[in-house]
Amino acid sequence: MIDLSFTEEQLMVQKLARDFAAREVAPTVQKNDTKAFFDPEILPKMAALGLLGLTIPEKYSGTGNDYISLGLACEELECVDTSLRVILAVHIGLNSLTLLTWGTKEQKREYLVPQAKGERIATMGITEPAAGSDVVGIQTHARKDGSDYVITGEKMWISLADVADNFIILAWTDLEKAKKRDHSGLSCFILERGMKGLTTATIHGKLGVRTGNTGSISMDEVRVPEENLLGNEDEGFKIAMFALDQGRYTVAAGSTGLIRACLNASAEYARTRSTFQKPIAEHQLVKEMVAEMASDYEAARLLWLKAGWLKNQGKPNTRETSLAKLYACEAAEKAASNAVQIHGAYGYSNEYNVERFFRNAKGAQIYEGSREMHKLIQADYALGIRADKPLRRILPRPE
Numbered sequence: 102m103i104d105l106s107f108t109e110e111q112l113m114v115q116k117l118a119r120d121f122a123a124r125e126v127a128p129t130v131q132k133n134d135t136k137a138f139f140d141p142e143i144l145p146k147m148a149a150l151g152l153l154g155l156t157i158p159e160k161y162s163g164t165g166n167d168y169i170s171l172g173l174a175c176e177e178l179e180c181v182d183t184s185l186r187v188i189l190a191v192h193i194g195l196n197s198l199t200l201l202t203w204g205t206k207e208q209k210r211e212y213l214v215p216q217a218k219g220e221r222i223a224t225m226g227i228t229e230p231a232a233g234s235d236v237v238g239i240q241t242h243a244r245k246d247g248s249d250y251v252i253t254g255e256k257m258w259i260s261l262a263d264v265a266d267n268f269i270i271l272a273w274t275d276l277e278k279a280k281k282r283d284h285s286g287l288s289c290f291i292l293e294r295g296m297k298g299l300t301t302a303t304i305h306g307k308l309g310v311r312t313g314n315t316g317s318i319s320m321d322e323v324r325v326p327e328e329n330l331l332g333n334e335d336e337g338f339k340i341a342m343f344a345l346d347q348g349r350y351t352v353a354a355g356s357t358g359l360i361r362a363c364l365n366a367s368a369e370y371a372r373t374r375s376t377f378q379k380p381i382a383e384h385q386l387v388k389e390m391v392a393e394m395a396s397d398y399e400a401a402r403l404l405w406l407k408a409g410w411l412k413n414q415g416k417p418n419t420r421e422t423s424l425a426k427l428y429a430c431e432a433a434e435k436a437a438s439n440a441v442q443i444h445g446a447y448g449y450s451n452e453y454n455v456e457r458f459f460r461n462a463k464g465a466q467i468y469e470g471s472r473e474m475h476k477l478i479q480a481d482y483a484l485g486i487r488a489d490k491p492l493r494r495i496l497p498r499p500e
Contacts, residue, residue, distance in 0.1 A: 270318070
């Protein structure tokens with residue numbers, strides 16, 4: 102039996118996120134986007150509502166909600182502004198859920214608890230100036246020195262880089278394997294702002310997501326105690342891929358919210374704008390664009406809901422999460438382009454939100470695995486070239 106209804110708790114999270122975005126972000130989003138201003142005050146406001154601890158068990162000071170709730174929150178937040186969903190993607194999806202799954206008891210107490218409370222903000226560093234989807238192309242390395250690791254390298258295009266307190270960093274610990282591009286030589290480490298040799302900066306001039314912070318992380322001989330190794334040494338690639346599964350899930354749900362935002366804006370405009378002595382909503386080709394948005398929204402939502410259901414069941418979902426991300430991001434870009442087209446010349450200016458939707462939609466086809474990478478993933482699954490392998494750790498089911 103298939104039950105597509107939401108629980109009372111899920112609906113509460115959905116309303117919480119929707120009301121928060123409408124109250125705290127919608128009134129100023131256009132102004133902040135024009136100025137490319139990231140408002141740091143948004144983080145404590147999200148923390149006060151428990152949004153930064155969604156899906157983290159109560160014993161670690163989270164709200165203990167399930168993964169469907171996380172998806173609903175992401176959809177509602179991105180329906181207003183993409184940067185809000187990005188915060189959940191990196192703070193919860195990439196970092197906190199990875200700590201929850203792979204961290205030791207001490208690491209969870211030291212890092213996960215304050216992150217769930219929103220007292221400390223977290224992100225993850227994989228991408229580098231010369232390595233994105235090609236993860237084994239990274240140059241950051243960590244050498245063992247007594248009871249410490251010494252890390253040197255640079256991460257680029259990292260969301261929240263210049264405001265985060267905690268970082269999960271991917272680095273080579275086996276340089277011989279690095280030469281062979283053998284991913285079993287990679288490891289993950291937990292770093293903190295304030296560690297000597299760690300500096301961050303903000304990237305300016307972005308096409309979209311201008312109200313969000315994106316930056317770089319530089320590490321010059323950063324000394325990290327061995328207890329900050331996440332998982333086992335040389336297990337970093339598996340941990341990074343696990344983290345990306347969670348981040349991609351939030352992107353899929355968020356992009357679905359962006360489709361809905363384009364649909365709502367287009368429907369409202371089409372009903373009020375007239376050409377040739379009738380509302381443009383009566384023109385067939387306008388109806389076609391609106392119909393595509395409506396159908397893509399429903400399809401994208403079903404895809405991320407399936408991935409979320411699998412996560413709730415503790416089942417493998419890499420294939421389903423990748424497909425949800427691929428479809429939703431492609432559909433969001435198309436919806437945003439059509440929304441601009443429906444708005445005509447007005448859509449080409451920032452007088453209406455659709456111009457911002459169009460710019461924001463493009464980024465999701467690049468980060469968390471480019472659309473080309475996800476197409477290859479889906480093809481390899483379909484052709485039988487790729488199959489999921491058992492992991493030493495799996496995402497915990499909601500308690």
